[in-house]
Amino acid sequence: xxxxxxxxxLGVDFTSAPCARKxxxxxxxxxxxxxxxxxxxxxxVRGVASLAGFSALLADDSLSxxxxxxxxxxxxxxxxxxxxxxxxxxxxxxxxxxxCGQPRERLRLAFKRWCDARPAGEKFAWRRTDRPAGSSxxxxxxxxxxxxxxxxxxxxxxxxxxxFPAHRHSPHDRGTAATRVxxxxxxxxxxxxxxxxxxxxxxxxxxxxxxRRNRATIVTALERGAAGxxxxxxxxxxxxxxxxxxxxxxxxxxxxxxxQVAHAAALPRFGLxxxxxxxxxxxxxxxxx
Numbered sequence: 001x002x003x004x005x006x007x008x009x010l011g012v013d014f015t016s017a018p019c020a021r022k023x024x025x026x027x028x029x030x031x032x033x034x035x036x037x038x039x040x041x042x043x044x045v046r047g048v049a050s051l052a053g054f055s056a057l058l059a060d061d062s063l064s065x066x067x068x069x070x071x072x073x074x075x076x077x078x079x080x081x082x083x084x085x086x087x088x089x090x091x092x093x094x095x096x097x098x099x100c101g102q103p104r105e106r107l108r109l110a111f112k113r114w115c116d117a118r119p120a121g122e123k124f125a126w127r128r129t130d131r132p133a134g135s136s137x138x139x140x141x142x143x144x145x146x147x148x149x150x151x152x153x154x155x156x157x158x159x160x161x162x163x164f165p166a167h168r169h170s171p172h173d174r175g176t177a178a179t180r181v182x183x184x185x186x187x188x189x190x191x192x193x194x195x196x197x198x199x200x201x202x203x204x205x206x207x208x209x210x211x212r213r214n215r216a217t218i219v220t221a222l223e224r225g226a227a228g229x230x231x232x233x234x235x236x237x238x239x240x241x242x243x244x245x246x247x248x249x250x251x252x253x254x255x256x257x258x259x260q261v262a263h264a265a266a267l268p269r270f271g272l273x274x275x276x277x278x279x280x281x282x283x284x285x286x287x288x289x
Contacts, residue, residue, distance in 0.1 A: 200249025
Protein backbone atom coordinates (compact mmCIF):
# COMPACT_ATOMS: atom_id res chain seq x y z
CA UNK A 1 0.00 0.00 0.00
CA UNK A 2 1.52 3.29 -1.08
CA UNK A 3 -1.24 5.72 -0.12
CA UNK A 4 -3.20 6.22 -3.38
CA UNK A 5 -6.15 8.55 -3.38
CA UNK A 6 -9.20 6.72 -2.08
CA UNK A 7 -7.19 4.85 0.54
CA UNK A 8 -9.11 4.51 3.79
CA UNK A 9 -7.10 5.87 6.73
CA LEU A 10 -7.87 5.21 10.40
CA GLY A 11 -6.61 7.07 13.44
CA VAL A 12 -7.05 5.33 16.79
CA ASP A 13 -6.79 7.09 20.15
CA PHE A 14 -6.51 3.99 22.34
CA THR A 15 -7.30 3.35 25.98
CA SER A 16 -6.59 0.10 27.84
CA ALA A 17 -9.91 0.23 29.72
CA PRO A 18 -12.53 1.51 27.28
CA CYS A 19 -16.06 2.22 28.44
CA ALA A 20 -19.00 4.34 27.36
CA ARG A 21 -17.60 7.37 29.21
CA LYS A 22 -14.06 6.94 27.80
CA UNK A 23 -14.19 4.88 24.60
CA UNK A 24 -11.45 4.07 22.14
CA UNK A 25 -11.84 6.89 19.61
CA UNK A 26 -11.46 6.04 15.92
CA UNK A 27 -11.25 8.60 13.12
CA UNK A 28 -12.21 7.20 9.71
CA UNK A 29 -11.43 9.07 6.52
CA UNK A 30 -9.96 8.86 3.05
CA UNK A 31 -7.22 10.32 0.96
CA UNK A 32 -8.87 12.39 -1.78
CA UNK A 33 -7.82 14.76 -4.60
CA UNK A 34 -8.32 18.49 -4.13
CA UNK A 35 -6.94 21.21 -6.40
CA UNK A 36 -4.12 19.04 -7.67
CA UNK A 37 -3.12 17.86 -4.21
CA UNK A 38 -4.12 15.06 -1.88
CA UNK A 39 -6.09 15.83 1.26
CA UNK A 40 -7.27 13.73 4.19
CA UNK A 41 -11.05 13.97 4.36
CA UNK A 42 -12.54 13.05 7.72
CA UNK A 43 -15.73 11.03 7.20
CA UNK A 44 -16.71 9.83 10.68
CA VAL A 45 -15.53 9.23 14.23
CA ARG A 46 -16.48 6.05 16.06
CA GLY A 47 -16.46 5.39 19.79
CA VAL A 48 -15.57 1.82 20.76
CA ALA A 49 -16.60 1.10 24.34
CA SER A 50 -14.94 -2.31 24.89
CA LEU A 51 -11.88 -4.31 23.93
CA ALA A 52 -14.16 -6.87 22.28
CA GLY A 53 -15.52 -4.01 20.21
CA PHE A 54 -11.96 -3.05 19.27
CA SER A 55 -11.33 -6.58 17.96
CA ALA A 56 -14.59 -6.39 16.01
CA LEU A 57 -13.56 -3.06 14.50
CA LEU A 58 -10.29 -4.54 13.24
CA ALA A 59 -12.25 -7.31 11.49
CA ASP A 60 -14.94 -5.01 10.10
CA ASP A 61 -14.90 -5.31 6.31
CA SER A 62 -17.36 -2.44 6.02
CA LEU A 63 -14.51 0.00 6.75
CA SER A 64 -13.01 -0.84 3.38
CA UNK A 65 -13.19 -3.94 1.25
CA UNK A 66 -9.80 -3.00 -0.21
CA UNK A 67 -8.12 -2.58 3.18
CA UNK A 68 -6.86 0.39 5.14
CA UNK A 69 -3.86 1.91 6.86
CA UNK A 70 -4.19 2.84 10.52
CA UNK A 71 -2.27 4.84 13.11
CA UNK A 72 -2.64 3.50 16.66
CA UNK A 73 -1.67 5.50 19.72
CA UNK A 74 -0.16 2.71 21.82
CA UNK A 75 3.31 1.11 21.97
CA UNK A 76 3.80 -1.87 19.68
CA UNK A 77 7.06 -2.94 21.40
CA UNK A 78 9.21 -2.68 24.50
CA UNK A 79 12.88 -1.64 24.88
CA UNK A 80 15.30 -4.30 23.69
CA UNK A 81 17.48 -3.77 26.78
CA UNK A 82 14.57 -4.69 29.06
CA UNK A 83 13.46 -7.64 26.94
CA UNK A 84 16.95 -9.14 26.79
CA UNK A 85 17.58 -8.49 30.49
CA UNK A 86 14.44 -10.45 31.40
CA UNK A 87 15.15 -13.26 28.93
CA UNK A 88 11.90 -12.65 27.09
CA UNK A 89 11.48 -13.65 23.40
CA UNK A 90 13.28 -11.31 21.00
CA UNK A 91 11.29 -12.25 17.90
CA UNK A 92 8.64 -9.54 17.81
CA UNK A 93 5.55 -11.66 17.13
CA UNK A 94 6.60 -14.23 19.73
CA UNK A 95 7.28 -11.43 22.19
CA UNK A 96 3.82 -9.93 21.64
CA UNK A 97 2.21 -13.32 22.33
CA UNK A 98 4.32 -13.71 25.45
CA UNK A 99 3.82 -10.18 26.74
CA CYS A 100 0.07 -10.02 26.17
CA GLY A 101 -0.31 -13.44 27.77
CA GLN A 102 1.33 -12.43 31.05
CA PRO A 103 -0.62 -11.22 34.09
CA ARG A 104 -0.12 -7.50 34.53
CA GLU A 105 1.15 -7.98 38.06
CA ARG A 106 3.97 -10.19 36.81
CA LEU A 107 4.96 -7.57 34.26
CA ARG A 108 4.69 -4.79 36.83
CA LEU A 109 7.10 -6.63 39.13
CA ALA A 110 9.57 -7.02 36.26
CA PHE A 111 9.32 -3.30 35.44
CA LYS A 112 9.72 -2.40 39.11
CA ARG A 113 12.80 -4.62 39.51
CA TRP A 114 14.41 -2.83 36.57
CA CYS A 115 13.62 0.63 37.95
CA ASP A 116 14.57 -0.19 41.54
CA ALA A 117 18.05 -1.29 40.42
CA ARG A 118 18.79 2.05 38.76
CA PRO A 119 19.52 5.57 40.01
CA ALA A 120 17.08 8.47 40.02
CA GLY A 121 16.76 10.05 36.59
CA GLU A 122 17.75 6.79 34.85
CA LYS A 123 14.99 4.51 36.09
CA PHE A 124 13.35 3.50 32.84
CA ALA A 125 14.56 1.67 29.76
CA TRP A 126 13.74 3.53 26.56
CA ARG A 127 13.13 2.46 22.99
CA ARG A 128 15.19 4.32 20.46
CA THR A 129 12.07 6.06 19.12
CA ASP A 130 10.71 7.32 22.45
CA ARG A 131 13.07 10.18 23.21
CA PRO A 132 12.97 11.85 19.76
CA ALA A 133 9.18 11.52 19.88
CA GLY A 134 9.02 13.03 23.36
CA SER A 135 6.84 10.13 24.46
CA SER A 136 6.70 8.26 27.75
CA UNK A 137 8.86 5.12 27.95
CA UNK A 138 6.92 2.12 26.67
CA UNK A 139 7.48 0.25 29.95
CA UNK A 140 5.75 2.93 32.04
CA UNK A 141 2.88 1.31 33.92
CA UNK A 142 1.30 4.41 35.49
CA UNK A 143 0.68 8.07 34.65
CA UNK A 144 0.26 7.27 31.77
CA UNK A 145 -0.08 3.44 31.78
CA UNK A 146 1.28 2.92 28.27
CA UNK A 147 2.60 -0.56 29.14
CA UNK A 148 -1.00 -1.64 29.79
CA UNK A 149 -2.14 -0.04 26.56
CA UNK A 150 0.25 -2.33 24.71
CA UNK A 151 -0.87 -5.28 26.85
CA UNK A 152 -4.54 -4.65 25.99
CA UNK A 153 -4.19 -3.75 22.33
CA UNK A 154 -1.32 -5.10 20.28
CA UNK A 155 -2.11 -8.79 20.80
CA UNK A 156 -5.60 -8.20 19.46
CA UNK A 157 -4.11 -6.40 16.50
CA UNK A 158 -1.78 -9.32 15.81
CA UNK A 159 -4.72 -11.73 16.10
CA UNK A 160 -6.59 -9.65 13.52
CA UNK A 161 -3.93 -10.39 10.90
CA UNK A 162 -2.66 -6.85 10.44
CA UNK A 163 0.63 -6.02 8.75
CA PHE A 164 3.24 -4.21 10.91
CA PRO A 165 5.91 -2.64 8.66
CA ALA A 166 8.11 -1.36 11.51
CA HIS A 167 8.34 -4.91 12.89
CA ARG A 168 8.76 -6.57 9.49
CA HIS A 169 5.71 -8.68 10.19
CA SER A 170 3.03 -9.58 7.67
CA PRO A 171 0.59 -12.51 7.62
CA HIS A 172 0.63 -12.41 3.82
CA ASP A 173 2.83 -14.34 1.44
CA ARG A 174 5.65 -12.46 -0.20
CA GLY A 175 4.42 -10.61 -3.23
CA THR A 176 0.90 -10.31 -1.83
CA ALA A 177 -0.19 -6.77 -1.09
CA ALA A 178 -0.87 -5.91 2.53
CA THR A 179 -4.49 -4.91 3.00
CA ARG A 180 -4.61 -3.69 6.62
CA VAL A 181 -1.47 -1.88 7.73
CA UNK A 182 -0.79 -0.78 11.31
CA UNK A 183 1.70 1.92 12.29
CA UNK A 184 2.41 3.22 15.78
CA UNK A 185 1.29 6.83 16.18
CA UNK A 186 1.84 9.48 18.83
CA UNK A 187 -0.37 12.55 18.38
CA UNK A 188 1.41 14.76 20.93
CA UNK A 189 4.49 14.83 18.67
CA UNK A 190 2.53 16.60 15.93
CA UNK A 191 0.43 18.68 18.32
CA UNK A 192 3.59 20.17 19.84
CA UNK A 193 4.81 21.21 16.40
CA UNK A 194 1.66 23.29 16.01
CA UNK A 195 1.27 24.50 19.59
CA UNK A 196 3.69 23.96 22.45
CA UNK A 197 1.07 24.62 25.11
CA UNK A 198 -1.28 22.09 26.73
CA UNK A 199 -4.42 21.42 24.69
CA UNK A 200 -6.39 18.78 26.64
CA UNK A 201 -7.21 17.31 30.03
CA UNK A 202 -9.39 14.50 31.34
CA UNK A 203 -10.22 16.67 34.34
CA UNK A 204 -13.26 18.90 33.65
CA UNK A 205 -11.82 21.57 35.93
CA UNK A 206 -8.77 21.83 33.67
CA UNK A 207 -10.67 22.01 30.39
CA UNK A 208 -10.06 25.73 30.14
CA UNK A 209 -10.72 28.38 27.53
CA UNK A 210 -6.97 28.55 26.93
CA UNK A 211 -6.77 24.85 26.13
CA ARG A 212 -9.74 25.24 23.78
CA ARG A 213 -7.88 28.01 21.97
CA ASN A 214 -4.82 25.77 21.74
CA ARG A 215 -6.90 23.01 20.13
CA ALA A 216 -8.19 25.55 17.62
CA THR A 217 -4.59 26.54 16.83
CA ILE A 218 -3.66 22.90 16.23
CA VAL A 219 -6.68 22.24 14.00
CA THR A 220 -5.88 25.32 11.91
CA ALA A 221 -2.29 24.13 11.44
CA LEU A 222 -3.52 20.69 10.35
CA GLU A 223 -5.92 22.24 7.85
CA ARG A 224 -3.09 24.32 6.40
CA GLY A 225 -0.62 21.43 6.28
CA ALA A 226 1.59 23.46 8.62
CA ALA A 227 2.31 20.91 11.35
CA GLY A 228 4.92 18.88 9.50
CA UNK A 229 2.37 16.57 7.86
CA UNK A 230 0.98 16.22 4.37
CA UNK A 231 -1.79 15.78 3.31
CA UNK A 232 -3.75 18.61 4.88
CA UNK A 233 -6.87 17.93 6.92
CA UNK A 234 -10.22 18.58 5.24
CA UNK A 235 -13.19 18.84 7.59
CA UNK A 236 -16.63 20.41 7.64
CA UNK A 237 -17.34 23.36 9.96
CA UNK A 238 -19.36 21.00 12.16
CA UNK A 239 -16.41 18.63 12.55
CA UNK A 240 -14.12 21.55 13.30
CA UNK A 241 -16.41 22.69 16.10
CA UNK A 242 -16.46 19.19 17.58
CA UNK A 243 -12.67 18.82 17.48
CA UNK A 244 -12.18 22.17 19.18
CA UNK A 245 -14.96 21.60 21.75
CA UNK A 246 -13.73 18.20 22.97
CA UNK A 247 -11.83 19.11 26.14
CA UNK A 248 -10.52 15.55 26.53
CA UNK A 249 -8.72 15.90 23.18
CA UNK A 250 -9.67 12.36 22.13
CA UNK A 251 -11.25 13.41 18.83
CA UNK A 252 -8.30 15.62 17.91
CA UNK A 253 -5.79 12.94 18.89
CA UNK A 254 -7.55 10.34 16.73
CA UNK A 255 -7.49 12.71 13.75
CA UNK A 256 -3.78 13.46 14.27
CA UNK A 257 -3.04 9.71 14.35
CA UNK A 258 -4.82 9.39 11.00
CA UNK A 259 -2.88 12.30 9.51
CA GLN A 260 0.43 10.86 10.71
CA VAL A 261 -0.15 7.60 8.83
CA ALA A 262 -1.66 9.39 5.84
CA HIS A 263 1.64 11.27 5.67
CA ALA A 264 3.59 8.01 6.02
CA ALA A 265 1.55 6.22 3.36
CA ALA A 266 2.99 8.43 0.63
CA LEU A 267 6.62 7.79 1.60
CA PRO A 268 8.95 4.89 0.72
CA ARG A 269 8.83 2.24 3.50
CA PHE A 270 6.18 4.40 5.18
CA GLY A 271 8.90 6.88 6.10
CA LEU A 272 10.48 4.45 8.56
CA UNK A 273 14.21 4.86 9.21
CA UNK A 274 16.34 2.17 7.60
CA UNK A 275 17.85 1.02 10.90
CA UNK A 276 14.64 0.36 12.83
CA UNK A 277 14.93 -2.42 15.41
CA UNK A 278 12.01 -4.74 14.56
CA UNK A 279 11.65 -5.74 18.21
CA UNK A 280 11.17 -2.14 19.37
CA UNK A 281 9.47 -0.65 16.30
CA UNK A 282 9.12 3.04 15.54
CA UNK A 283 6.62 5.88 15.96
CA UNK A 284 5.49 7.09 12.56
CA UNK A 285 6.42 10.61 11.41
CA UNK A 286 9.23 10.84 14.00
CA UNK A 287 12.73 11.31 12.49
CA UNK A 288 15.55 9.17 13.81
CA UNK A 289 17.48 11.15 16.42
